[in-house]
Amino acid sequence: MNMKAVLILLVLALATIFALVCVLLTRGRAPSICQHQRLEQEDTDNGQSLVFADLTPEEMVQVVRYLQENLGVPLVDASRALPSDNCISYIDMQVPAKAEVLRFLDGGGARPTREVLAVLYFGNQPDPNVTEYVVGPLPTPTYHRDVTVQKYGGKVPYHRRPTLAVEYKQIAGFLRSQVFPTAPSFMHQVIEYNETSLAVMTTAPRGFQSGDRTTWFVLFQNVSGFFLHPVGLEVLVDHSSLDISQWAVSRVFYNGQYYRDMAQLESAYVQGRISVEKVKKAPRDGDFSSMKPRAPPATMFPVQYEPQGPRYSVRNNHVVFQAWSFAFGMSVNTGMRLFDIRYQGERIAYEISVQEALSVYGSNCPGGMSTRYMDGSFGIGRFSSPLVRGVDCPYSATYMDVHYLAQSQVSRIGKNALCIFEQNLGSPLRRHYSNLQSFYYGGLVNSALIVRSIATLGNYDYVWDFIFYQNGAIEAKVQATGYMSSSFLHGDGLRYGNRVWEHTLGTIHTHSINYKVDLDVGGVKNSLVAHDMAFEMARAPWSPEQQIERPRLTKKVLDTEDQAAFQHQSKMPRYIYFAANSKNKWGHQRGYRIQIVSFAGEHVPETSSMERAISWARYKLAVTRRKEEEPTSTSIYNQNDPWTPTVAFADFINNETITNEDLVAWVTTGFLHIPHSEDIPNTVTVGNSVGFLLRPYNYYDLDPSIYSHDGVFFTSEQDFTACEINSVACLPKKASCLPNFPLFTYDGFQNISRL
């Protein structure tokens, strides 16, 4: 053995010993727990955001007591009210007027009076109606003001009222006690009916003209995932009378045939004159419709953690994340809403809020073909689900409760109805690797703040996200999941969708979502500008016989509401932005661009008798002058009377000039859903995601993300393994700790009310 070989062996032996010692040392040392200290965020809010805060349970108690004592009529609790009673439908925070809020936020003005919107059903009056009151001031109300006529130009007739849960219960009772017993043989032998074997799904709207309250109820086997188990029976109930003993069946549908009532269906059945399509009884777990995993848990999926604690702060309803700050709230009807959204202290948007979610269905069954769900009237906020740690939002997200008072005289708590978290999206926000001239790498991880709620509206679940990026962009995103709504497969059903199980037709439908975007870019007054590209034919200056098709920038100020209303079929300039009165360093008007991600088509033909009720869906984008009396693009009363819409968005567009004015963008986004076999048991979020972005356009002098503390830059000459040079190299030191996850809890099944 020569010296060289001895040396190599010695080195190898030493290396092995060293490696062993390392392993032993590491194994012997218990990993530390991540420091869960909140990084100091500069929160200059001083409680100002509370001007947008949802009502507290204490405030709700005060308001209910005030209403009970001061309306001069007895109020029945809406959870057990008859249509002929008076009751509180819901109360919500009355958003103060913008001018007043801005005086308070920006001008040192007084804090606006805190007021409440109280919506009452007056069934026990000579002229039954829905009345909206503004009640104030909180915390101890002393006045109420009827604002119905001022808001809607007239009284709200009682038939427009959204259907209470108790009304559905009363209808279920009517079907059970008076309707089904009139077809005993059919119900027993064909449907295998007993008291609990059927689930009922409502459709809406309810008829063909104002005043109608005639609803097709679709019957399903009452098993887990019942939405996929239609039995072929649908019943049209006229529940327009305030005297529930007057309710009646108007029509019955079974397996492609229509009958006057259940008695006629029974007699046809007994005489053997109907075609029976008996559905096999499904087990309680629904079999194919069950969401129970078909595989046991195996290796744990990846999770994110915050090695040094959250980098955002949430105080009351105010959030601060890096250069961002905003206030949030949850409307009973329309769901999440954000206010006073600022970047680097400068307001970019006054309000961004969900307005409506619409679904228009086709089918050869009556319930399916007449369904046009307007989810706001059911309550997108009210039906916010309790979010499940680690699935609905990251395990370590911040979970917030919401409180609401609807269809009751006591408030309810929506546990963990909202989550806020920072998410490392696992890709660069920007990067460059230079291998030319000089050698370096520069990059910034795309880590964004997300505010999320998920509304479960009957069969569907909508995941609502607002995402704040480090480059000053905001994204609004909605993803659809949950169960599809289905029809009983018969006849020419395949014209209306795909067959997805034995007797189940996945019915074709649209999803359309509307948002209100009240941008205030560099001040309240903005103009709307369109930039796009056109080709111009030019002769090459250096070789005039040659032609060049040269792209050029086209610019246009859209100066009227009509010019700024883009119907779905119309061509919209690819860059549309809210322009400020100020300019950036390079002399361009500072702006924020609206970029829409949508696959929506026609909502309904404009000739439809209900089109005006959903006329917001005509437009992928419509920019109007902001008006206090145009706060929302629709109304909860449109669902049950779309033929005389209480709010018709199309009327907002009346060719007013929109240059240098306070403007609102109404954005519609959506997609067509043709359910297919992979929608069983659930529709997946993948690919069913739409929304829009608000992106800076010449607003800053350069990309503000360059000021992010997360930036990474090193050259070939630097020691990029050193923590001081490259913060990612600090990871083994700073982030080698065990995440301190709280125990899993879930309150979603407490105090649940069954419909």
Ligand SMILES: [Cu+2]
């Ligand atoms: Cu769908």
